[in-house]
Amino acid sequence: MHNPLLERSLSLYSKGEFIAGEGEEIVVYDPSTTQAITTLKAASTPQVEQAIEAANAAFPAWRELGGHQRAEYLRQIAQGLEQRREYLIDVQMHNNGKPRFEADIDVSDAIATFNYYAEQAEQLEAKQNKPVDLPDPSYQGQTRLEPVGAVGMIVPWNFPLVTSAWKIAPALAAGCTIVLKTSEYTPLAELVYADIAQAIGLPSGVLNILTGAATTGIAITQSKKLAKLSFTGSNLIGSRVMQTAAQRCQPVSLELGGKSAIVVFKDAPIEPAVEQIIAGIFFNCGQMCSATSRLLVERSCAETLMPALVERTRNIKLGSPFTEGVEMGPLSNLPQYQKVTGLLKQAQQDGLECLAGGEVAANQTGWFVPPTIYDHIDRNHPFWREEIFGPVLVVTYFDTEAEAIELANDSDYGLVATVISADLEQAQRVANQIWAGHIWINSPQVIFPQTAWGGFKGSGIGRELGPWGLSAYLGVKHISVYDTQG
Numbered sequence: 001m002h003n004p005l006l007e008r009s010l011s012l013y014s015k016g017e018f019i020a021g022e023g024e025e026i027v028v029y030d031p032s033t034t035q036a037i038t039t040l041k042a043a044s045t046p047q048v049e050q051a052i053e054a055a056n057a058a059f060p061a062w063r064e065l066g067g068h069q070r071a072e073y074l075r076q077i078a079q080g081l082e083q084r085r086e087y088l089i090d091v092q093m094h095n096n097g098k099p100r101f102e103a104d105i106d107v108s109d110a111i112a113t114f115n116y117y118a119e120q121a122e123q124l125e126a127k128q129n130k131p132v133d134l135p136d137p138s139y140q141g142q143t144r145l146e147p148v149g150a151v152g153m154i155v156p157w158n159f160p161l162v163t164s165a166w167k168i169a170p171a172l173a174a175g176c177t178i179v180l181k182t183s184e185y186t187p188l189a190e191l192v193y194a195d196i197a198q199a200i201g202l203p204s205g206v207l208n209i210l211t212g213a214a215t216t217g218i219a220i221t222q223s224k225k226l227a228k229l230s231f232t233g234s235n236l237i238g239s240r241v242m243q244t245a246a247q248r249c250q251p252v253s254l255e256l257g258g259k260s261a262i263v264v265f266k267d268a269p270i271e272p273a274v275e276q277i278i279a280g281i282f283f284n285c286g287q288m289c290s291a292t293s294r295l296l297v298e299r300s301c302a303e304t305l306m307p308a309l310v311e312r313t314r315n316i317k318l319g320s321p322f323t324e325g326v327e328m329g330p331l332s333n334l335p336q337y338q339k340v341t342g343l344l345k346q347a348q349q350d351g352l353e354c355l356a357g358g359e360v361a362a363n364q365t366g367w368f369v370p371p372t373i374y375d376h377i378d379r380n381h382p383f384w385r386e387e388i389f390g391p392v393l394v395v396t397y398f399d400t401e402a403e404a405i406e407l408a409n410d411s412d413y414g415l416v417a418t419v420i421s422a423d424l425e426q427a428q429r430v431a432n433q434i435w436a437g438h439i440w441i442n443s444p445q446v447i448f449p450q451t452a453w454g455g456f457k458g459s460g461i462g463r464e465l466g467p468w469g470l471s472a473y474l475g476v477k478h479i480s481v482y483d484t485q486g
Contacts, residue, residue: 011040011187011211012047013194015054016204021211022047026184031097031330031337032320032366040187043210048179048219051208055150055177056225058205063147063175067125070173071118073202077169078114080196081107088161091188093321096160097329097367100321102284109447110165113465116449120470121173132478142479147175148251149227151473152220154241155190156233157183157332158287158389163232163255164190166453166464168207171230174473177206181220184213185333224248230472231255232289235387235458242461253462253472255289255454257387258415261408262292263430265421266301272442273420274309277393279444280418282316282371285331286391289459290416290438290445293388294377296407299397306355306375306395313356313371313393320366330367331390337367340390347374347383357391379410387413401426405433414456416445437463 010018011026021041028037043051062070081088085107092103124145132141151171155163160183171178182190194209210216217237221229221244231241232255245252262280264273280292297305319326331337341360348358357372369391377384377394384394398404408417408430417436421427424441431439437455440446447453447465454463462472 012043013209014051030094031332040211042212043216045219051179052223052225054205055179055208058203059150059177062177062206067121071121074114074118076200077196078111081111084192095186095188096332099326099329106161109162113165113449114169117169117173138483140481144477145474146477148473148475150177152226152229153180154217154231157185160186161189167230170469171473174470176473179208181210181212181216187211254460256460258289258413258459259387259411260292260416261294261296262418263296263404263408266298267422268420270304270308274312276444281393282328282391285328287389292418295393295395296404297397299399310355313373316371318368331369340369408434412458415459
């Protein structure tokens with residue numbers, strides 16, 4: 001198998017071939033050791049343009065191939081991921097710092113996504129030229145769902161394998177071609193998609209994967225030859241993508257940040273509640289747009305819940321992904337480590353009440369941050385309002401259901417939420433009133449490809465996954481036929 005850890009010069013996949021980048025050098029690190037894994041070269045602006053030209057050249061044939069044949073390619077990609085499971089787990093443990101169980105979940109999620117969109121591609125054929133009733137009998141109406149064209153994609157570093165699957169699979173199913181830029185921090189997992197594409201004979205130019213940093217991303221967002229941009233990442237960069245696209249009224253999909261709430265009512269069983277709180281904020285070191293980083297606890301159960309939560313948090317095993325039994329690895333890159341550790345120092349200066357964590361171990365190797373909890377957080381404090389993207393949980397309390405809903409909605413974001421209650425009627429009632437795109441009731445953050453992903457307010461534009469993810473890459477065409485014999 002082509003191994004991007006070893007083939008250091010072949011950092012791009014364009015027009016069906018692995019090629020060397022001609023842009024800036026990108027050093028890829030192992031966050032557990034801070035040692036360099038490899039050095040790659042980014043795509044230069046001319047190489048970005050060449051990949052976009054290849055995607056546009058490949059589009060007509062890929063569009064006309066039909067949903068059934070595109071589905072076969074998608075299933076082959078899923079099979080290719082399964083065949084490379086152990087390698088992909090190893091790549092993510094080394095490059096992202098994910099514990100093995102997290103890396104394995106990511107591979108399974110990516111496989112499920114490609115298999116799901118294979119089914120969606122097949123079903124798309126049955127939806128073409130669908131009749132539409134019109135008020136004038138002299139006319140017949142039809143609708144078609146057409147792929148939008150060649151699409152530019154920019155993906156983040158926290159879930160590189162999964163977020164890429166969420167974009168690549170529906171776009172290919174719809175009949176679009178792709179130019180995807182990896183994160184400069186975690187490019188190795190996506191290069192495996194290129195390896196699979198080459199192995200299964202995916203037509204040249206249909207999928208182009210470019211290693212790159214800001215310069216490469218800017219070249220993609222400024223291109224007039226892409227029909228759409230799909231971006232997942234921070235609100236800061238997302239706003240720049242949107243501004244650039246707005247100059248030519250180019251469609252965009254944006255999956256951005258979150259500052260999500262997890263609401264625990266007094267009747268919640270303590271042990272399951274604690275585990276769901278832990279998973280919601282400390283999975284992937286809290287490096288999740290969906291992290292439920294604001295804990296809302298009904299005051300009457302605080303004396304029981306909080307000691308159990310603090311004890312469980314303090315006992316989380318933090319360490320290298322290759323250490324037996326480790327539950328949480330390092331942050332994935334140095335800039336994020338510096339940001340989060342800087343915020344921990346700010347919390348000390350602000351006198352926040354720290355129940356667990358809060359300080360980085362002296363003389364440690366690796367970008368490790370302990371799971372941290374701050375109690376009685378003020379709603380005007382930045383830790384309540386701003387996304388940290390690290391293992392930091394803030395806690396406040398409520399007395400009534402109405403207060404819980406108001407607190408949950410007190411955010412500039414609206415991506416996800418979790419409600420924990422033994423009273424399912426109450427949980428459903430609260431979930432209905434929380435302004436977020438995906439809400440779990442008495443569950444960890446299990447995400448099926450059949451569900452919707454995206455949010456309200458500052459959490460982005462559009463939806464991924466489910467039929468909505470496919471629709472993001474389709475345009476509606478209406479055909480009106482006048483009956484000249486009528």
